[in-house]
Amino acid sequence: MNRLKHAASPYLLQHQDNPVDWWEWSEQAFAEARASNRPVLLSVGYAACHWCHVMAHESFENPAIAAVMNELFVNIKVDREERPDIDHVYMSALHTLGEQGGWPLTMFLDSEGAPFWGGTYFPPTSRYGRPGFIDVLRQIAGIYRSDRERVGRNAQAIGDALQQSLQRIAEADEPDLSHLASQIARRFDRDHGGLGGAPKFPNPGLIELLWRHGSRAGNDASREAANRTLVQMARGGIHDHLGGGFARYAVDERWLVPHFEKMLYDNAQLLPLYALEAARTGDPLLLEAANGIVAWLKRDMLLPDGAFAASLDADSDGEEGKFYVWTLAELAAALGPEGAALFxxxxxxxxxxxxxxHVILNRLDTPDPTPEIADRLSALRTQLLAVRSRRVPPGRDDKILADWNGLMISGLARAAGLLGRDDWIKLAANAFRFVTESMTDDGGLAHSYRAGRLIAPGFALDHAAMAEAAIALHDATGEQHYFELARRWSNHLDRHYGEADSGLLRMTRADSAALPVIPRPTHDDAVPNANGLHAANLLRIAAQTGQPDDRALADQFLAVVLAAAAHAPMAHGSVLNAYDLARNGVEIVLAGPTRESFRRTALALPHLTTMLVDCPDPDGLPPQHPAHAYAKQAGNGATFVCLHGRCLPPVTEPNRLAEAVAGAG
Known part of the structure; x- marks a missing residue:
C-alpha cells in the first residue's frame, strides 16, 4: 500500500500514485522492516529535481520494478527540503563510500536505520556506466538475506566514519582572512568567474568573502573575481533574462546551460550581492539582475499569505528546460522580423x-547595448515574457520553509536599503509576519508549512535565518519588535540546539528523534550553515545592546566555530564572513528622534561590515558604550561611527556619513 496520499510535501505527493508501497519516514516503517526481516530502501529527493523525476518515471512508475521493491524492501520516501537532517546524515554516509553525492539519493539501511550501501540515480537497466536498478535491488536484498555479517561490517564502517567526521579541533589559530581570500581568488575562473571547472555553482558565501576582502583591503584580484562572477552569471543562461531569477547551477564553465530548476535559497543569497555590487558600480546589468530576482519572486513565488514558495521545477510538459528555451522561428513570430533581428x-x-x-537566451558574447537600444530590448523582453507565460509552466513546490523564507526576507531588506526600494521592505515584512504568526512551535519555529500542516520542531537554520531576517528588518525600519524576536530566537538556539561538549549548534533539537549520528555540520552547503549565521547574529545583537556580556558570548561562540572550520576554511564562507564582521565591523549608531534620514543613508552604503545601532534616546546608550561620551551632542539627530571601542565625533549631516565610515576603517 502506498501511504503518501496524506503527506504534506508536494514532492511526496508526486509519488502517491506510484505502484511502490511507499512509507513516510516513521518508526512504523522501521518496525515493519524488523517484523518482515527486510532491509529499508531510502529514496531522498525534492520536487524541483530533474533526475528525481527521471528515476521516478523509469523505475518507481514501472510496475515490474515496483513489484521487486515491494517484495524485497520496506521503501521510504523523504523530501530533503522537509527533512534536511535525514538528507544530511545519509548523504554524509554516501560520501564515506567514496561517492560524490547528489539527488535522488538512494540508500540501503538495516532495520535500525544504519546505512550499509547506497548511490544516487540508477537507470532501470545498466547504462551510463551504472548498474541497472533492478539488478541492484536483487543483489542488495540477496546479501542482506545471506550475509548479514557483511552488512553489519559495512554499517559499522560507515558509522565509524561518520563519527570520525564529527571530531572537532579544540583550538586553532585565527584565520588570515586576506591570505584565504587571495587563495580563493586564485581558484576563481579568470575568464568566466566562479570556481573553475564544471558544473559551476554560484557559491554566494565565497563571493561575499571576496567582496569583503576587495573592499577592506583594496585588493583588486578579490574585487575583480567577485565582480566577474556576478557579471558573467548575469550575462549567462543561468540567469532568466525574461522572467528574472537564477537557476541552481550551470552544467558548463561559462554559465550558459543551466540546470533549470529555480530555488528560493539561491536567489535569496544572490539578491543582496547583486544589489551591493550594483550600488558600488552603477552597472545597469547588475541592477537589472537584482530587480529581476524580485520581479520573479513577486510573480512566481509569492503565495497568497505573503510568504514565499520553495522552488520551481526544472521540467515542464515532461521536458527539462522546455519552458525557458526558444527557436528563431518562435522569436520571429512573437517579435516580428525587425524586433527578432535586434533581439x-x-x-x-x-x-x-x-x-x-534550441536557444538559451544569454549575453555572454554580445555587445552592451546603448541606452536607446537597452530600452527597446526591455520592451521586447516584456513581449516575449507575455508569450512565454502562455506555455505550460514548471511545477511549483508551494511549501513554506522558515529557513529559506528567512534568507529571502533578509536579502530583500538588505537590497531594499542599498537600492532605495521601500516596496521590497514591505514584501519582506509581510513574509516575516506570516512565519511568525503561523509557524511558531513550542517557543521556537516550525520548519515547514503547507495546507495548514506544520513540520516541527524546526531546525537550527530556521531560527538562525529568521533571526538574521529580524535583524535586517530592525535595521531597515527601527521597529523594536523585530530586535526582540531576533534575541528570542537566538536564545532559543543556545538553549535547545547548543551542545555543551562541543559548544556548537546541532542541526536538530536536543530532544529530537535519534538518527544514526547527531547531525552537527558547520560547513555551508547550498545554504549557509546555522553556526555561521548565528555567530554573525550574536555580533549584531551585541552591537545593538552594547552589553559586554553579549559581546563576550558572541566572541566565545565564534572562537568555537572558527576552530571547527579550521580544517576546511573554504567550505565555511559564512563563518569567515562572521569573523570579518567581528574583526572589522563598524558600528553606526543612529541617535535622536530625527535619525531616520541617517538610517536611509546608512542602509545605502555599499558595505558589508557596518552594524546599525538604533538609539531613539542617546541617553539610553549603556555607560560602557564608546559613543556614550558623545550622546549629549546628538541633539535631534546624529550618527556616531565606532570601531574597536573608539568613536569619531558625531556626524550631523547625512551626506557626511560615507566619509566618516571610510575614515573609521
Whole structure:
C-alpha cells in the first residue's frame, strides 16, 4: 500500500500514485522492516529535481520494478527540503563510500536505520556506466538475506566514519582572512568567474568573502573575481533574462546551460550581492539582475499569505528546460522580423541554437547595448515574457520553509536599503509576519508549512535565518519588535540546539528523534550553515545592546566555530564572513528622534561590515558604550561611527556619513 496520499510535501505527493508501497519516514516503517526481516530502501529527493523525476518515471512508475521493491524492501520516501537532517546524515554516509553525492539519493539501511550501501540515480537497466536498478535491488536484498555479517561490517564502517567526521579541533589559530581570500581568488575562473571547472555553482558565501576582502583591503584580484562572477552569471543562461531569477547551477564553465530548476535559497543569497555590487558600480546589468530576482519572486513565488514558495521545477510538459528555451522561428513570430533581428544580435539567437537545437537566451558574447537600444530590448523582453507565460509552466513546490523564507526576507531588506526600494521592505515584512504568526512551535519555529500542516520542531537554520531576517528588518525600519524576536530566537538556539561538549549548534533539537549520528555540520552547503549565521547574529545583537556580556558570548561562540572550520576554511564562507564582521565591523549608531534620514543613508552604503545601532534616546546608550561620551551632542539627530571601542565625533549631516565610515576603517 502506498501511504503518501496524506503527506504534506508536494514532492511526496508526486509519488502517491506510484505502484511502490511507499512509507513516510516513521518508526512504523522501521518496525515493519524488523517484523518482515527486510532491509529499508531510502529514496531522498525534492520536487524541483530533474533526475528525481527521471528515476521516478523509469523505475518507481514501472510496475515490474515496483513489484521487486515491494517484495524485497520496506521503501521510504523523504523530501530533503522537509527533512534536511535525514538528507544530511545519509548523504554524509554516501560520501564515506567514496561517492560524490547528489539527488535522488538512494540508500540501503538495516532495520535500525544504519546505512550499509547506497548511490544516487540508477537507470532501470545498466547504462551510463551504472548498474541497472533492478539488478541492484536483487543483489542488495540477496546479501542482506545471506550475509548479514557483511552488512553489519559495512554499517559499522560507515558509522565509524561518520563519527570520525564529527571530531572537532579544540583550538586553532585565527584565520588570515586576506591570505584565504587571495587563495580563493586564485581558484576563481579568470575568464568566466566562479570556481573553475564544471558544473559551476554560484557559491554566494565565497563571493561575499571576496567582496569583503576587495573592499577592506583594496585588493583588486578579490574585487575583480567577485565582480566577474556576478557579471558573467548575469550575462549567462543561468540567469532568466525574461522572467528574472537564477537557476541552481550551470552544467558548463561559462554559465550558459543551466540546470533549470529555480530555488528560493539561491536567489535569496544572490539578491543582496547583486544589489551591493550594483550600488558600488552603477552597472545597469547588475541592477537589472537584482530587480529581476524580485520581479520573479513577486510573480512566481509569492503565495497568497505573503510568504514565499520553495522552488520551481526544472521540467515542464515532461521536458527539462522546455519552458525557458526558444527557436528563431518562435522569436520571429512573437517579435516580428525587425524586433527578432535586434533581439537575436543581443541574446545569442541563431537558427541552429546553442543547446540541443534550441536557444538559451544569454549575453555572454554580445555587445552592451546603448541606452536607446537597452530600452527597446526591455520592451521586447516584456513581449516575449507575455508569450512565454502562455506555455505550460514548471511545477511549483508551494511549501513554506522558515529557513529559506528567512534568507529571502533578509536579502530583500538588505537590497531594499542599498537600492532605495521601500516596496521590497514591505514584501519582506509581510513574509516575516506570516512565519511568525503561523509557524511558531513550542517557543521556537516550525520548519515547514503547507495546507495548514506544520513540520516541527524546526531546525537550527530556521531560527538562525529568521533571526538574521529580524535583524535586517530592525535595521531597515527601527521597529523594536523585530530586535526582540531576533534575541528570542537566538536564545532559543543556545538553549535547545547548543551542545555543551562541543559548544556548537546541532542541526536538530536536543530532544529530537535519534538518527544514526547527531547531525552537527558547520560547513555551508547550498545554504549557509546555522553556526555561521548565528555567530554573525550574536555580533549584531551585541552591537545593538552594547552589553559586554553579549559581546563576550558572541566572541566565545565564534572562537568555537572558527576552530571547527579550521580544517576546511573554504567550505565555511559564512563563518569567515562572521569573523570579518567581528574583526572589522563598524558600528553606526543612529541617535535622536530625527535619525531616520541617517538610517536611509546608512542602509545605502555599499558595505558589508557596518552594524546599525538604533538609539531613539542617546541617553539610553549603556555607560560602557564608546559613543556614550558623545550622546549629549546628538541633539535631534546624529550618527556616531565606532570601531574597536573608539568613536569619531558625531556626524550631523547625512551626506557626511560615507566619509566618516571610510575614515573609521
Amino acid at each position: 537575436a544580435r543581443h541574446y545569442d539567437v541563431t537558427a541552429d541554437g546553442n543547446w540541443e537545437g
